[in-house]
Amino acid sequence: MPRKWSSTLLCTALLATLGVAHAAGEDALPGAKPRSMQEILDASKPGDWRTPDAKNLIYLDLDSGRVLIELAPAFAPAHVANIRALAKNGYWNGMSVNRSQDNFVVQWGDPAQEDKDRKPLGRGTKAKLPAEFARKAQGLAFDKLPDVDGWAPEVGFVGGFPAGRDPAADTAWLAHCYGAVGAGRDVAADSSNGTELYVVTGQSPRQLDRNITVVGRVLQGMELLSVLPRGTGPLGFYEQPSQRVPIKSIRLASELPKKERTSIEVLRTDTPLFNELVEARRNRRDEWYKHMAGHIDLCNVPLPTRAPPAKPVAEPKAKAKAKAKPRSARAGRAGSTSRK
């Protein structure tokens, strides 16, 4: 939120907000000085990052670019199986984003209004799926945040996904944070089939948690979805077919030759480094901040991604390092780009 964005005081506020803050100007012992988010990321080791399984990675290709979605079979196995089959069948190719509602969601699928006009789901798919709103918490590695949350007894991360947990009921579920991908349904809990998918583009609508099946989240490309013109029909549906946003294709990464895949690494959420990063955002220590929040909301925790660093094959060590560094700077929220 800088007033002058090219002065020497440039952008401290937002550099801080983005975790690329100056080091804190504190008088603490050198060893005790908290690191900024950028310093933490720069110090990350290869093991702090993970490469999403290509079988869980969906490419939504629009005219404006590619959106990367990671599926969550640990929470929605039946939906994920259907979505994989639908992608293999090319089900969505040539369909469209039909809805963009401000401060809420975008949604795509078959725009046909009558069942008889709808495209067949194709082979390997199921017409009917169970509700997968929550699952047993037992046996699930849950990296709990210490921060209070009004929507869930506990919040944290499961394999990189923001999640809620109720120890008393032994349930866990994926949270509707920015970038969450869910499966639209009718009134019946088991009325979703994975063909109509929505993505959260607004203030986290956590009231949907435990009410609908979340199938994954956007890792990269949110800025392609969040800018789609808001539909002027009820619920943000586009009133004219010509307003719909064409989908070139939705494909499973594992179905594509390697050279057509988009390389991406995601910061692990089960490491000491991640905990340090969360703390750097919970209490911002750079000089721009005058008040430390002492808190972070589940949906404000950054989930950085990056292009995999170049491998230092036959290159001199120093050169390889210099190459890798700038590419590790993809700090930001789900779906952020390297420019954020």
Next chain:
Amino acid sequence: MPRKWSSTLLCTALLATLGVAHAAGEDALPGAKPRSMQEILDASKPGDWRTPDAKNLIYLDLDSGRVLIELAPAFAPAHVANIRALAKNGYWNGMSVNRSQDNFVVQWGDPAQEDKDRKPLGRGTKAKLPAEFARKAQGLAFDKLPDVDGWAPEVGFVGGFPAGRDPAADTAWLAHCYGAVGAGRDVAADSSNGTELYVVTGQSPRQLDRNITVVGRVLQGMELLSVLPRGTGPLGFYEQPSQRVPIKSIRLASELPKKERTSIEVLRTDTPLFNELVEARRNRRDEWYKHMAGHIDLCNVPLPTRAPPAKPVAEPKAKAKAKAKPRSARAGRAGSTSRK
């Protein structure tokens, strides 16, 4: 999140989400049946609505339409005074939105990078303003939510603005919810002058609360700001001047002849009706919801606006009523349109 959006089961989820839900199918006594948000709004009396003071209403006119911003002199009197003077001077007319960062903010002001190139603020303005991050809570009518919040000891509403309060410190402040308008600053707390304004377009960045001066909030037209293409420069600044979004004008409503003003009413936040509406969203009772949240986040509370109902001057009573009703349906978040 309907799978089929034109079936008889149409859109129940989102109609509910939007507060236009079907009545709950419960077996409670008729008198005890909770009303939906739409039913509550339909039952509102003229006294449940307020008309913003034209001296606190700013029109940001873009090529795509008009954004209405309500200023908050109770929290930022010095900034509001400067903003009023800047608007009277036509300071921003012909300037541009220079920044759009995904899931965070848009920002406008003078794009000049050097102090010497910057436009003079003009008469009646101050070059330097005090930090107005928080104010004394004593004497402030604060309509408290019972819901827990991690960022503030207490949250609620002050004259229609989402706010936080710390009774121990006797302070209150405006919260960075979707649509909040703030004054960019440099590192020094008192380095904002109200010329660089930002609007929250993403997940509420509440870590900014008590760290920067919030000057108001968008009442209407958020969908014009939230879709602006994300800038590809650092912090979402547009890299090319040609990418900047022109501002036709920013004017104070009170400076315009009445016929050029946009009529708007805002639901009051200090009424029993508003409390009922919040409860209808805290616990959604329509049949689509299988799990009631029992909670609402400050930044998820809808703040409905509407065009003032037509006055039944010489018309038959029934006709006037029929006219007025559909226009009272502008339910939704800050900045929502009647289509939401």
